[in-house]
Amino acid sequence: MSEPRKRTPKTPKKPQKAPEQLGFFESTPEVIEAVATAEPLLPESAPEVPSPVVNTPARRRAAAEADRKHLTPLEVDRLLQAAKDNLRTGIRDRCLIFLMFRHGLRVTEACAMRLDQVDLDSRILHVERLKGGLSTTQPLRAEELRMLKSWLQERSRWLRQWDRGKSRSGTVPLDRQALFLSARGAALSRKTFWALLRRYGEEAGLSLPPHPHMLRHACGFALADQGADTRLIQDYLGHRNIQHTVRYTATNAQRFEKLWR
Numbered sequence: 001m002s003e004p005r006k007r008t009p010k011t012p013k014k015p016q017k018a019p020e021q022l023g024f025f026e027s028t029p030e031v032i033e034a035v036a037t038a039e040p041l042l043p044e045s046a047p048e049v050p051s052p053v054v055n056t057p058a059r060r061r062a063a064a065e066a067d068r069k070h071l072t073p074l075e076v077d078r079l080l081q082a083a084k085d086n087l088r089t090g091i092r093d094r095c096l097i098f099l100m101f102r103h104g105l106r107v108t109e110a111c112a113m114r115l116d117q118v119d120l121d122s123r124i125l126h127v128e129r130l131k132g133g134l135s136t137t138q139p140l141r142a143e144e145l146r147m148l149k150s151w152l153q154e155r156s157r158w159l160r161q162w163d164r165g166k167s168r169s170g171t172v173p174l175d176r177q178a179l180f181l182s183a184r185g186a187a188l189s190r191k192t193f194w195a196l197l198r199r200y201g202e203e204a205g206l207s208l209p210p211h212p213h214m215l216r217h218a219c220g221f222a223l224a225d226q227g228a229d230t231r232l233i234q235d236y237l238g239h240r241n242i243q244h245t246v247r248y249t250a251t252n253a254q255r256f257e258k259l260w261r
Contacts, residue, residue, distance in 0.1 A: 070217030071210060076101050078204035079197070089183070093196055095151040096180055096188070097215065103127055103138055104219035104237045107190045107212035113179040118148060133238030155181060220248035227257070 071079075076097070083093040100110050109130055117126040123140045140148070158181060162168055168185045178187035194212055201210040216237070223233050234245040 068208060069214065070221050071214045072218065073222055075206055076215070076218060078206065079200045079210065082200040082203040091151050091154045092180060095147040096193065097197070098144060098147055100212065100215040101218055102141070102144055104216045106130060106216055107193060111180060111188050111190050111193060114177050115179055118179065120145065120148065127238070129238035132240060134235065134240060136235065136238060138236070220245070224248040224252045
């Protein structure tokens with residue numbers, strides 16, 4: 001008779017602890033599986049935090065340059081040089097830019113000027129101000145007279161060509177009393193001059209795109225740099241309210257030069 005087979009005693013299973021009995025570093029298989037398949041709480045790559053912008057002197061100068069509303073005399077000279085290279089209308093454009101700068105003309109005031117506002121013999125310019133401004137009579141300096149004479153000669157040449165039958169650009173009536181004529185024979189429009197000035201600014205390599213009113217502001221700041229009194233600048237620019245003039249003299253340190261002498 002064969003001996004009865006001995007049974008191997010079963011190893012008793014280790015009782016699982018209740019969740020509340022688990023230690024800090026212990027876990028159940030269910031918890032391990034849940035942790036392995038869980039979505040990450042944070043993205044794989046955290047977004048870059050931009051570094052704070054430091055307000056350096058260079059940044060402040062760049063911001064002031066972008067907000068500047070006037071041209072400097074040097075920039076006006078560069079515009080005049082750029083216009084000189086325009087063989088078609090350069091003589092007219094140089095004269096117009098220079099008069100707007102020297103007399104603080106708005107673009108509408110300049111484009112609407114008539115021949116009888118210029119008196120070359122008496123060397124004066126009658127400035128008709130708009131927007132309720134005060135009209136004045138102002139002297140013409142030597143350089144202004146030279147540019148005006150050159151333009152008036154060129155203007156006469158245009159008129160002679162048109163009178164001989166040379167076709168004009170367009171069919172508008174010829175305006176013989178307008179000081180600054182367009183290629184169509186009418187008074188030069190502010191839109192045309194705006195585009196010309198912007199083009200000259202690009203050709204001159206200016207740091208900001210110029211617009212016509214910058215020439216009026218350039219006049220005010222240039223007069224303040226020469227030490228002109230605020231009231232005098234007010235009359236020259238035709239301001240009825242002196243608050244519009246203070247902007248030119250308030251930031252000018254030269255107005256204090258005569259103090260404590």
